[in-house]
Amino acid sequence: MWNKIATYIIRYRLLWVALVLVSTIFMAYEASKIELSYQFARILPSSDPVEKEYQDFRKLFGEDGSVMVIGWQDPQLFEINKFRDWCKLSQEIKETQGIKNVLSLANVYKIVRNDSLQQFDFSPVIRQIPSTQQEVDSLKKEIANLPIYEGLVLNSKSNATLIVVTFNDKELNSKRRLTIVSDIEAMAEKFAEKYNTDLHYSGMPYIRTVNMKKISGEMKLFMGLAVFVTLLILWAFFRSLRLTLLSIVVVLIGVIFSVGILHLFDYKITALTGLLPPLLIVIGVPNCVFLINKYQSELKAHNDKDEALLEMIRQIGLSTFLANMTTAIGFGVFYFTNSILLVEFGVVAAISVMVTYVLCLLLIPITLHYMSTPKPRHLKHLEGKWASGFLKKIDFLVHNRRKQIYMAMVLLIIISAIGMTKIKTIGYVVDDLPKKDVVYTDLRFFEKNFNGVLPFEVMINTKKPNGVFADQAQTLYKIKAFQNEMAKMPEFSKPISVVEASRFLYQAYRGGDARYFALPGVLELNKLTNYVQGKQNASKQLNTFLNEDKSITRVSFQMADVGSERIKELMQKIRPKVDSIFSPEQYKVSLTGHSLVFLKSNDYLLSNLYESLLIAILLIAIVGMVLFRSIPIILLSKLPCLIPLALTAGIMGYFGIYFKPTTILIFSITFGIASDGTVYFLTRYRQELYNNGLTPSQAVTQSIFGTGLSMIYTAVILFSGFIIFAASSFGGTAAMGVMVSITLLVAMCTNLILLPALLLSIAKRQGKNVNPS
Numbered sequence: 176m177w178n179k180i181a182t183y184i185i186r187y188r189l190l191w192v193a194l195v196l197v198s199t200i201f202m203a204y205e206a207s208k209i210e211l212s213y214q215f216a217r218i219l220p221s222s223d224p225v226e227k228e229y230q231d232f233r234k235l236f237g238e239d240g241s242v243m244v245i246g247w248q249d250p251q252l253f254e255i256n257k258f259r260d261w262c263k264l265s266q267e268i269k270e271t272q273g274i275k276n277v278l279s280l281a282n283v284y285k286i287v288r289n290d291s292l293q294q295f296d297f298s299p300v301i302r303q304i305p306s307t308q309q310e311v312d313s314l315k316k317e318i319a320n321l322p323i324y325e326g327l328v329l330n331s332k333s334n335a336t337l338i339v340v341t342f343n344d345k346e347l348n349s350k351r352r353l354t355i356v357s358d359i360e361a362m363a364e365k366f367a368e369k370y371n372t373d374l375h376y377s378g379m380p381y382i383r384t385v386n387m388k389k390i391s392g393e394m395k396l397f398m399g400l401a402v403f404v405t406l407l408i409l410w411a412f413f414r415s416l417r418l419t420l421l422s423i424v425v426v427l428i429g430v431i432f433s434v435g436i437l438h439l440f441d442y443k444i445t446a447l448t449g450l451l452p453p454l455l456i457v458i459g460v461p462n463c464v465f466l467i468n469k470y471q472s473e474l475k476a477h478n479d480k481d482e483a484l485l486e487m488i489r490q491i492g493l494s495t496f497l498a499n500m501t502t503a504i505g506f507g508v509f510y511f512t513n514s515i516l517l518v519e520f521g522v523v524a525a526i527s528v529m530v531t532y533v534l535c536l537l538l539i540p541i542t543l544h545y546m547s548t549p550k551p552r553h554l555k556h557l558e559g560k561w562a563s564g565f566l567k568k569i570d571f572l573v574h575n576r577r578k579q580i581y582m583a584m585v586l587l588i589i590i591s592a593i594g595m596t597k598i599k600t601i602g603y604v605v606d607d608l609p610k611k612d613v614v615y616t617d618l619r620f621f622e623k624n625f626n627g628v629l630p631f632e633v634m635i636n637t638k639k640p641n642g643v644f645a646d647q648a649q650t651l652y653k654i655k656a657f658q659n660e661m662a663k664m665p666e667f668s669k670p671i672s673v674v675e676a677s678r679f680l681y682q683a684y685r686g687g688d689a690r691y692f693a694l695p696g697v698l699e700l701n702k703l704t705n706y707v708q709g710k711q712n713a714s715k716q717l718n719t720f721l722n723e724d725k726s727i728t729r730v731s732f733q734m735a736d737v738g739s740e741r742i743k744e745l746m747q748k749i750r751p752k753v754d755s756i757f758s759p760e761q762y763k764v765s766l767t768g769h770s771l772v773f774l775k776s777n778d779y780l781l782s783n784l785y786e787s788l789l790i791a792i793l794l795i796a797i798v799g800m801v802l803f804r805s806i807p808i809i810l811l812s813k814l815p816c817l818i819p820l821a822l823t824a825g826i827m828g829y830f831g832i833y834f835k836p837t838t839i840l841i842f843s844i845t846f847g848i849a850s851d852g853t854v855y856f857l858t859r860y861r862q863e864l865y866n867n868g869l870t871p872s873q874a875v876t877q878s879i880f881g882t883g884l885s886m887i888y889t890a891v892i893l894f895s896g897f898i899i900f901a902a903s904s905f906g907g908t909a910a911m912g913v914m915v916s917i918t919l920l921v922a923m924c925t926n927l928i929l930l931p932a933l934l935l936s937i938a939k940r941q942g943k944n945v946n947p948s
Contacts, residue, residue, distance in 0.1 A: 181488035181540075185481070188541040194535060202435030209434050211350070211387060212443035218776035220611060225775040228765040232634050235722050236597040236729055239630040240379030240769045241275070241342045243356065245363055246620055247374055253315045255308040257370060262304045264366050265338055273355045274348035285317070285325050286472040286683035288706070295683055326625065326669035335624040338363075342380050344378070356384040365504040372451075375617040379627045381800045382605065385614050386905075390449050393903055397453035400899040402427075405460050408636045408892050417546060418467055425538045426459035431530030436523050436530075447520035447840075450900075455527055457896025458502060458848065461889040462535040465491050468885045470543055480548055484540050492536060494858035498610050498851035505847015508787040514779065526869040550659050553555075566883040566927075570876050573931045578934045584818060584925075591818075594825025597833035600834040602739040602777040604629060605768075609904065619734055626668040627735035632768035633657070635757065640724040643673060643702075647697045651677060653756050654730060655694050661732065662753045666745060667734040672718040680707065734770055742774045779837045787843045795850050811933045812857060815925035816849040819918045826917065832910050841911055845918040848893065852926035855882045860934060871938035875931045883927060890923035 184191065219226040231238065251257060262281035269277040281304075287296045288551065305311045318324060321329065328337045346352055359374065367374045402423060409419040413767035430452045437448060469491045506528065509521025572580060593830065608615045621628045637643055643650050654674045661667050669675075678692050680703055685691035695703070713772060721728050737745070746766065750807075753764050796809050820842055832838060859882045863874035897919065900912025 176490050177489045178485075180492060181485045184488060184537060184540055185484060185544060186840050188544060191537050193540060195428070195534065199431060202432045204435075205438045206431055206434035209389060209438045210443050212445045215578050217514050218221060218514045219779055220515075220773065222373060222513070223775065223779070225767070225772060226753070228634070228800075229767045230765045232632055232729070232765065235727060236632075238344050238347055239632050239731075240383075241338045241344065241347050241358070242628070242630075243342065243376070243378035244621060244628050245338040245340070245359070245374055245376055246335060246617070246624065247337075247372065248333060248620075249370075249372060249623065250334045252334055252336055252658065253311050255311050258311050258365055258371065259304050259306075261336075262301065264362060267362050268338065268340055268359055270357060272451070273351055273353060274340060275340040278337075278341075279328055280318065283318060283321065285321060285687070286679060288683050288686070290678045293706055295680060301763070318688045320473050320687065321679075321784055322682075322689055323675060329712060330624045337625065340378075340380075347380060352380060353384050353387065355539060356381055363685055366720045375620040377614070377617050377621050378717040379628075379630065380473040381612060382618075387448070389904055390444070390446055393905075393908075394444070394449040394452065396902065397431075397450070397899055398456075400902065401453040401456040401896055404895045404899060405456060405755050405892060408895055409464075410459065412464070412888055413467065415549065418549075418698045421465035421539070421542055422467070423456075425535055426456050426531060427852075428528065428538070429459050429534050432530045432534070433523060433527035436526055437519075439722055440519070440523065441525065442519045445516060445519065446905075447516060448523060449615055451520070451524055451527065453896075454740060455531055456530060457893060459531040459535065459884075460892050461500065461851070462495050462532055464888045464892065465495055466535060466539045467543075468888070470540075471549060474549065480544075482893070484544060484655065488536065492864070494785055494855050495532060495536070497852040497858065499528055501795045501850035501854055502847045503528040505844050505850070508790045508794070508843055511790055511862050512780075512783040513785060514783070517780075517783070562884050565887070566880055569927050569931075570602070570879050573875060573879070573935065575870065577932045577936060580928060584814075584929055588818060588821055591821040591825030594828035595821065597828030597831075598824060599776060599831075600739065600781050602833065603654060604736045604773060608906065612904070612908070622735040624664065625733065627733050629734050629736055629770050630868060631667065631732040631734045631770040633732070633753075633769045634727060634765040634767060635730070636727045636765070638761065638763065639728065642724060642726045642728050643721060648700055650728070650762075651694065651700070655730070657753065658730065660756075661749070664745065664748075665743070666735045666737050670730050670732050671720075672730040673728050674730075676720065677703070690814045719904070739777045740772045742770060746771075746774075777834075781834055783839075788846060791846050795847070797911060811937065812853050812934065813870045815853055815930045816846055816922060817927070818925050819849055819920050819921040822921055823914050827910075827914065832914070838907055838910050838914065841914045842920065845915050845922070848915075848919060849922035849926070850888050852889070852922060853930060855886060856926055856930055860931075871943050876937055879927065886923055886927060890920055892921045 197203060199677060217226070221227070221230075224575050247261070249257065252261070258280075261279070265279040265281035266275055268274060269282070281301055284297050285300050287298060289296045300321070306313060325331060327549055328339060330336070342352065342355065347356060363374050363376075366372075405426075406419055406423055410416070420562075433455055437444070437451075444450060460511050466487055470483050470487040471485045474480060477483070491725055503525040507525035509517040512518065512521075512523075604611075605615050610616075618628070625902045635643075635650070637645070637650055639645065652676055654672060658670050658672065658674060661670065674694055677700070678694055680697065681695045682689065682692045684699075684703055684706065684899045694700075731804065749766065753766070757764050793811060796813065823841060823845070826832070827834075827838065856878055859878040860874050863877045863881075864871065867877075869877065894916045897912050897915040900915075901909045903909045903912065
């Protein structure tokens with residue numbers, strides 16, 4: 176079959192070039208329309224109970240992560256000039272298009288009891304910006320008499336205050352969010368510069384915006400670094416500008432196809448799909464190396480250009496196909512996770528890897544056909560003394576020191592296993608950022624002064640109309656009891672709920688005295704009802720916490736970024752308290768919000784690591800059946816790929832690198848790429864054993880020298896290509912780059928040393944000659 180493929184590629188070369196040219200133009204057009212994703216990344220599948228509860232909450236009450244906060248700490252925040260400008264800043268932000276609401280000292284409300292109309296009137300505390308210090312002092316006293324705002328927009332103990340900015344849902348999940356955040360920052364920084372003070376920014380819209388800008392910038396950075404590094408290495412290997420540029424151009428066409436495929440599938444650039452272009456450059460170049468090396472070695476052997484091209488396709492075509500297939504499987508298994516984020520990344524990556532392989536198989540031979548025969552100096556790298564000496568040592572070890580090789584591998588596995596026991600699965604919302612990053616330090620400011628800014632929601636379903644207020648409002652008193660329990664946990668902020676609203680109303684009912692900011696008894700609560708029922712002002716405010724028939728209410732907290740492990744501990748404390756206060760027979764209480772979804776996402780990714788890795792091993796083992804119908808060879812040939820993964824996991828344990836979305840990707844991806852070396856070696860071993868009739872010992876030696884140079888080149892390219900991700904400002908991406916680089920370097924050694932040793936041991940058990948030739 177490969178004879179025909181080789182013939183068709185060369186014979187119909189102009190047709191193939193035209194086809195590639197037209198399809199590249201089409202894909203470039205599609206790629207030009209690609210957009211960044213501004214939606215919050217969903218890792219959990221839609222069928223997951225936690226995700227279902229979260230989506231149910233969003234349908235009733237809207238997006239929970241729509242609040243951006245600006246923090247300011249100053250002992251003189253009520254000084255006339257500062258306070259006036261702070262009020263102006265709040266007003267300016269509120270007038271920005273796309274902003275739904277702003278809450279700050281400048282626009283807090285008070286409630287006044289109106290006996291003539293038997294209703295509550297909501298009026299702003301500050302009707303116009305004060306002009307004297309006396310007015311500001313009076314306002315300070317009035318705000319201090321409104322306990323509902325303490326802990327929400329003001330921390331009187333630390334002299335810290337907030338501007339709480341709520342985005343419209345439409346702008347929150349669009350490109351417009353980036354502009355709004357930038358505009359708000361520009362407004363706020365004018366204030367900061369005027370008074371030589373520091374302002375702090377956080378909240379999910381802000382964190383998402385900063386991360387998206389970083390992703391966009393790093394995508395370009397990694398593309399540039401990937402091209403530069405591979406150009407440098409290819410030039411060092413081939414000493415030929417034409418071959419270097421040819422390899423880069425071919426894989427860049429593959430990158431165009433990958434971005435075009437993204438758009439054709441209606442996907443967008445996310446934190447993961449943004450890694451595809453530089454990944455494809457790094458993964459695609461080894462195809463070019465294997466093809467060019469084979470072409471040059473054949474040319475050197477018999478000096479027939481056309482025959483060298485045909486032989487290159489015949490011998491390398493199958494091995495590179497199987498190798499790319501294993502790499503594609505390593506990506507493709509993410510399809511089985513049912514996670515939208517991982518499925519998009521895995522599907523496009525798998526298709527793009529195979530498309531890049533086809534491009535290499537077509538364009539490399541065709542271009543070489545038209546290029547002049549390489550000069551002797553361009554072939555010198557094939558007989559490099561350093562590589563030849565290294566491969567001779569490997570051949571000696573494989574034939575004469577197999578026991579020592581196995582002992583070293585067993586020791587490596589034991590050390591790795593100990594390290595693996597130390598791995599922790601801990602995720603933080605901003606753990607990918609350096610500790611000195613402004614997003615990280617600002618988040619800690621809000622945690623210190625306001626207990627955090629990450630959404631945590633409690634949705635209480637009474638299962639009956641008007642259930643929140645029915646039965647003498649017993650649900651309100653249960654919510655109060657629940658809030659008292661939550662107040663004992665410093666990780667959570669002061670809540671916003673219908674209970675807090677009722678306290679505020681009762682304070683107004685009793686003349687505005689702060690002593691009456693409390694949930695009244697049943698009789699007093701009934702008196703309030705006459706001022707609330709059917710009254711538009713009060714009902715509108717309460718509807719923020721209730722659904723239409725008042726059967727469901729919410730209690731909104733903000734919490735600190737305590738990490739997934741601590742959240743688990745907190746949930747184990749909170750759930751029993753919830754069930755003891757709200758009988759499961761009468762109520763359905765959902766603990767939800769971004770924090771809980773994040774926790775479950777981390778656990779979900781970890782469980783899928785095992786599943787996807789097992790699926791990858793199974794599928795790649797099936798690919799191995801194409802080469803050998805021998806179960807021992809198929810099983811043992813997985814060891815050279817699995818041992819590097821074990822070592823990587825061990826290193827993560829020893830150095831305290833946590834399992835999280837980016838680091839979890841390491842294992843399935845590197846298993847697929849590491850399997851390439853196994854496939855290259857086994858394919859050559861099979862050809863020498865069956866096609867050329869060599870003994871196992873001779874076949875192993877020929878395979879080491881026949882594939883070793885290309886495998887070394889490939890390992891260097893992959894190591895250098897993945898190590899560029901260490902330049903990322905995201906800790907997980909940087910860790911992924913370093914870990915993948917180490918894994919693939921170790922995989923080269925195991926494929927060149929352990930794999931041939933295992934093949935000789937299997938042959939020896941079968942009674943075949945394995946003596947050194």
